[in-house]
Amino acid sequence: MKTLEKYIKRRYALFIFTFIVIILAAILIIKNSIDAQHSDAYLINTCGKQRTISQRVAKLAYKIGSAEQTEQRDIAHNELGDLISEWVHIHQYLDSVNNGKHDVIDSLLHVNKEYQHVMIIASQDLMQAETKEAIDKNIAIISRAEGPYLSNTELLVQEYQKLAESNLVNLKNITYILAIIALLILLGEYLFILVPALHQLLQRGNALVASNKKLAISEQKLKTNMAELQKLKVDLETRETFNKAFIEQIPAAIAMLDNDLRYIAVSKTWIKDYKLEGREVIGRTHYEVFPEIGEDWREKNRQCLKGAIDICDEAPFIRKDGTTQWISWDTRPWYKADGSIGGLVMHTSDISEFKFNESQRKQVERILHETNEVARIGTWEVDLVSSQSYLSEVVREIHGISKDYEISVDNGVLSYKEGESREKIQNAFLEAINYGKPYDLELELINANGNVVWVRSIGQVERVNGKTVKVYGLLQDINNFKLAQLELKKVNTQLKAIFNSKAVAMVTTDLDGVINRFNPGAEILTGYTAEEMVGKERPNLYLLKEECTNFVTDIAKHYNKKEEGFNAQYELAKHNRYDTREWTYKRKDGKLLPVQLTLTSIKDEENTLIGYLGVSTDISEKKAAENKLLHNNQLLNYAEELTAMGNWKWDTVNDQVEWSKNLYNVFKLNPDTKNLSFNTYFNFVHPEDKEKVTVYFRITKEEKHLKSFTHRIIDGEGNLKIIQLLGEVITDASGEVVEMIGTCQDVTDQKLVEIELLRKNYILNFAERITQMGNWQWDVASDTLKWSSNLYRIFEYDENITDLNYDTFFSHVHPEDKDYIADFVEKSFKEKQFSSKFIHRIITSKGNVKTVHFLGEVILNGQGEVVEMMGACQDITEQKMEENKFRGLLESAPDAMVIFNEHGVIQLINKQSEKLFGYAASELVEQPVEILIPYQFNDHNSSYHDGFFVGPSVDTMGVGNAQELFATHKNGNEIPVQISFSPLETEEGVLVSAAIRDITVQKLAQSKIIAAKNDLEDLTERLIVRNNQLADFAQITSHNLRAPVSNLNALLTFYLESNDEDEKRFLFKKFESVINHLTLTLNTLVEAIKIRNSVGKKQENIKFDDVLTKTKEILSAEILETAAQITANFSEIPEIRYYKIYLESIFLNLLDNAIKYRAKDRPPEITVKSMTFKGRTKLVISDNGLGINLERHGEKIFGLNKVFHRHPEAKGLGLYMTKTQVEAMGGEISVTSTVNEGSTFTIIF
Structure with missing residues (x-):
């Protein structure tokens, strides 16, 4: 019984121990799987964070590119630097975690690193970039790399997700396996440990009871038991045979092996799957049948013989013949009746066909995915x-x-x-x-x-x-x-529009020369219709025979061919050449018409000749200008002499310079001098200005902009002159400077006037310092304040600080006087006048207290609103100190002191009063104070001292811009005096202390200073007006001569390049129209000089239509080139009384701008209309051009040198000049505009 008890305890202990091991193994495996899932989730989040950072880097790059303020750009730079550091750290972390474990992820990380490196380098360069081009370049690099980086990062996230899903599947499989193993072990232990133990316990108990009760029949029982055991043995052997037969017949690959791994039984499916037909398997070891099994599988089998279970869903089985067989298996031990392991049972499945189908499916999916990516x-x-x-x-x-x-x-x-x-x-x-x-x-x-x-x-x-x-x-x-x-449709439409154009004649023929296309332009030039020509005639119908012969002769000679049987057009087609020359068309009506004809060939996509094309234009007008070119040049030279101006051109590549005739005269250089270069000009530069000139031209080449520049020269006769350069820079396709053109004007006289003006200003400043006075000017609208130099000294303020406003002044006012100042300014705005008694204290920038006296006047606009205040300020601190001393030192005061009561009766005078008035003290005491004041001032004085006692305070009479005050001497003479009143508190009441000063000498000095100041102001105003007129004239001259001079230069280029005398004569005729306009412009400008010397602008009745016609003729080349359409309606107001130069300049500027800033996808359409507006004349000019962004440029649209489009001819002068001219004549100009729709300029005269 004790043996049975030990047996049961031992088997219970094994059961509990096995159960604990299973639980611990499950906990460990599940924990590892959870940790792996957590790691995978963190990697996916980290990878997604990389994608977010790359997008933020790109956004910051765009933000830096669009930032207009340095502060915004610096903040973006700092944020971008932090992002780059974090980005690199994250990539390094991902790389270290993978560390070659996963080939696909490792490859994606490597690709990401390359794109990341490109974006980081571009970002670092962006933070260092200073130019707009460099910034845009680096932004473009980042933009190009961002897309591939995001796509690659998306693939990386997908790979991490696949890895996480795979780990999750493994966790599920392991969980299921652990559950099955646990159930099998528990079931096995229950069946083979607990059940047998209980069974034995019951059997032994029953046996003992039976033994005690039936001892006599024990032997019979034993025999019976032996018989039963024999029968049981037979049953077991029968069952084993049945199991072997069952395994052999089961429709699955199953094999039963003993402890030596010898086959006991195998199924027919096993034989079939492993191709063992005809081979003896039973009795042979597993490794004899499959010698290719490796050590790793053998180790798993050894573990299974110890009780382990080995399950695999898929694995490659490399057979002895080298083929690969994909299989899955379930290997586990089988047990004998005594509970010991009898061997292994292997269940396998051949999944090779499934793996092949899966591989095919993945390949098809990959091909389809790649196809979708490409398409x-x-x-x-x-x-x-x-x-x-x-x-x-x-x-x-x-x-x-x-x-x-x-x-x-x-x-x-x-x-x-x-x-x-x-x-x-x-x-x-x-x-x-x-x-x-x-x-x-x-x-x-x-x-x-x-x-x-x-x-x-x-x-x-x-x-x-x-x-x-x-x-x-x-x-x-x-x-x-x-x-x-x-785009193809657009090009076809454009080609069709070009062919249907009436401005150019186009004719095509087949290889036999028969016309197959004849456009409207050809119908206009020849007089024939397309119906008469197409498919019926050849171009010889309207060509002159001798010109055709000359054409053939020229082409044959050029290619060294014989004329007989020679086809000139075919020869040109062979060499892919074309021919442009002047021809004469014989129209249907018999008239001859000169044209410029270009002949070329038409080839298909395979470069096979299929026909010929002729493009011709009417050049009859071009001939008319040639005869006028010389006359125009003479007028131009005359204008240059009149304005002491010349024009120049410098070929910077070859260092070749060309001067106009008058420029030789400005420099006093022999007109016969040839081969001019930059040094020719540079040798005339004043030695002290050579360095400045060198720097100027170096900066001009760098900035590609030629600014107005003034310097000194010593001409050929040794005279010192001051010249002003104006011009523009011409660049090639790569942006390199290849030429500079411009004007040079002798401005010596103007500069001398400016120097004289500066000298006068110096004298004025000197006078202000003597009188401790300064002048000031306050622009109320913009709240800008200007001080003279001496006013800076009075306020002891830094003269380098020019950004002054009202608060600058108010901050210096003494705290006790601030309310008074605020009330005074408010009163000045209400009454629109400036009181002369504006005296208060200030605290200077150095902390000194001063008393100042402001004088000024108020400037109103047309609506009666205060727009400006200006005047003078005098430091009267010393005067105030003297007045304070006079109050305490009456008798010792240098001035006459008179003290009287509220009734105006004199109470006391000092010795200076006796000297001043000639009276003795006894003669004045108890007398009315009016005897010292002339009768014409009595009323004012009486009302003054009546009011004084109502509110007694210190005050002064007879100073500043107030009414002058005179005292009466005993002998009757009037004496200019300054009287200071102050209240004296006495036991008898309030008395008035009047300090009377003879200011005869001071008045004389003041009169002289004021006279000198007025003279200087008058001279300053005249000089400013003169300077404005000169600048106005120079800009109008430059602006209004540019268009005709450009046309003359173009015609002159054609003339110089032509070798045909007939063509040159024709070009001379074409000059007539341009020269007439230039002549009229120059004559008008000469007349303008005379008008400027008069009081006002000379106005005359001008027809709008005449001005528009003249403007269209000046801009004829641009109008033809751009196919501009100009529509006018002057029916409501056909004419205006105006200054002609200004009106023509307004039209030229606005129409030239409308053509110059046209839209690229449509021809210019310009509308000009006049109308009545509130009793005034209004002119409206509209176009359909590029338009102007008024939100961005609205405030500066009429500013000087302000341009709003990247146009090579944009100078920023036109709109500024137009506004100046309109406002100079009392008018207004405004603009409305929409980007890419057009602009409308409205002028109210």
Whole structure:
């Protein structure tokens, strides 16, 4: 019994120990799996963070590129630097975690590192970049690298997700295996440990009871038991045979092996799967049958013989013949009746065919995915029942959205461009839902980045019971194809418009010379219709025979061919050449017309000759200008002599300089001097200005802009002159300076006048210092304050600080006087005048207290509003100190002191009073104070001292701009005096102390100073007006001569390049129109000089239509070149009384700008209209050009040198001159504009 008890305890202990081991193993495995899942989730989040950082880097780069303030750019720089550091750290972490464990992830990380490196280098260069070009270049690099980086990062996230999913699947499998193992072990221990133990316990108990009760029949029982045991043995042997037969017949690959791994039984499927037909297997060891099994599998089998279970879902089994067989297996031990392991049972499956099919499927999916990537085709699906949608990766890329971004149907529709595209997709989607109608549309889509993309959207419908439950389809990016298609359509339209143009004649022929196309321009030039010519005639019909012969002769001679049988056009086609020359057309009406004809060949895509093309233009007008060129040049030279001006051109590449005739005269250089260079000019430069000139031209080349520049020269006769250079820089296609052109004007006389003005200003400043006075000017509208130099000294303020305003002044006012100042200024605004008694204290910048006296006047605009105040300020601190001393030292005071009561009766005088008035003290005491004041001032004085006692205070009479005060001497003479009143508190009441000073000498000095100041102011105003007139004249001259001079230069270039005398004569005729305009302009400018010397501008009645016609003739070349259409309506106001030069300049500036800043995709359309506006004349000029961004440039649109488009001829003078001229004549000008729609200028005269 004790042995049985030990046996049961031992088996219970084994049961408990096994159960604890299983629990610990499960906890350990699950913990490791959870840790792996947590690690995978962290890696996916970290990878997503990399994607977010790359997008933030790109956004910061764009922010730096668009930042206009340095502070904003610095903040962005700091943030970008921090992001780059964090970005690099994260990538290093991902790289270290992977460390070659996963080949795909390792490859993706390597690709990411390359794109990251490109973006980081570009970002660092961006932070160091100083120029706009460098910034834009680095932003472009970042933009190009961002897309591939985001796509690659998306793939990296997917790989991490696949790895996490794989780990999760492994965790599930391990959990299931552990559960099965635990159940099997528990079941096995229950069956083989607990049940046998209990069974033995019961048997032994029963045996003992039976033994005690039936001892006599024990032997019989034993025999019976022996018989039963024999029967049991037979049953077991029968069952074993049955099991072997069962294994052999089972339809699965199963093998039963003993402890030596010898085959006991195998199924027919096992024989078939491993191709063992005809081979003896039973009795042989597993490794004899499969010698190719490696050591790792053998070790697993040894573990299974110890009780382990080995299960594998898939593994390659490399057979002895070298083939690979994919199998799965379940290997576990089988047990004998006594509970010991009898061997192994192996269950395997051949999954090779499944693996092959899976490989094929993955390859097909990969090919399909790559095809979609190349063709940019993606799939989408909308489940209308669950309101869920699916977008493929390509569709998300087209939309520019991330993988985790959820998009609804409404948002998807709104992503299409508003208008036709959005309406089409909305209607198509509704029809698909309501009627099950599929669609196939080409639409414009705006992605998340704001880019417009052409896409092809195909939709199909899935309906159940007549109701649409799902809409799905394809989305293809066809942007490049669509844009190319639209561009081709545009080019075809342009070509068709060119061919149908009436301005140019175009004729094409076949290889036999028969006309097959004859455009409207050709009909106009020849007088023949297309119906008369196409398919019927050759160009010889309207060509002169001798000219055709000359053409053949020239071409044959050029190619060293014989004329007989020679086809000139075919020869040109062979060499891919064309011929341009002057021909004479014989019109249908018999008239001869000179034209410029270009002959060329027409070839197809395979470079096969299929016909010929002739393009011709009427050049009859061009001939008319040639005879006028010389006369115009003479007028130009006369204008230059009149203005002491000359023009120049410098070829900076070859260092060749050309001067106009008058420029030789300015420099006093022999006109016969040839081969001019930069040194020719530089040798005349004053030695002290040579360095300045060198720096000026170096900066001009760097900035590619020639600014106005003034310096000294010593001319050929040794005279010192001051010249002013104006011009522009011409660059080649690469932006390099190749030429400079401009004017040079002798401004010596103007500079001498400026020097004289500066000298006068110096005298004025000197006078201010003597009188301790300064002048000031306050622009109320802009709150800008200007002080003279001496006023800075009075306030002891830094003269280098020029940004002054009202607060600058008010901050220096003594705290006790601030309320008084505020009330005074407010009163000045209300009464629109400046009181002369503006005396108060200030605290200077150095802390000194001073008393100042301000004088001034108020300037009003046309509406009576205060726009400006100006005047003078005098430091009267010393005067005030003297007055204070006089109050305490009456008798010792140098001035006459008179003290009287409230009734005006004199109470006391000092010795100076006796000297001043000639009276003795006894003669004045108790006398009315009026006897000292002339009768004409008595009324004022009486009212003054009446008011004085109402509010007694210290005051002064007879100073500043107030009414002068005179005292009466005993002998009757009037004495100019300054009287200071102050109250004296006495026991008898309030008395008045009057300090009377004889200011005869002071008045004389003041009169002289004021006279000198007035003279200087008059001279200053005259000089300012004169300078403005000179500058105005110079700018008008430069601006209004530029267009005709440019035309003359162009015609002159044609003339110099021509070798044909007939063509030269023709060119001379073409000069007539331009020269007439130039002559009229110059004569008008000469007359303007005379007008400026008169009081006002000479006005005359001018017809708007005449001015417009003249402007169109000046701009004829630009109008023809751009096909501009100018429409005018002057029916309401046909003429105006105005200054002619200004009106012509206004028209020229505004029309020239309308053509110059035209839109590239349409010809200019300009409308000019006059009308009545509130009794005044209004002129409106509208165009359909580029337009101006008024939100950005509105405040400076009429500013000097302000340009709003990157146009090579933009100077920023035109609108400034126009506004100046309009306002000079009392008018107003305004503008409304919309970008890419056009501008409208409104002038109210």
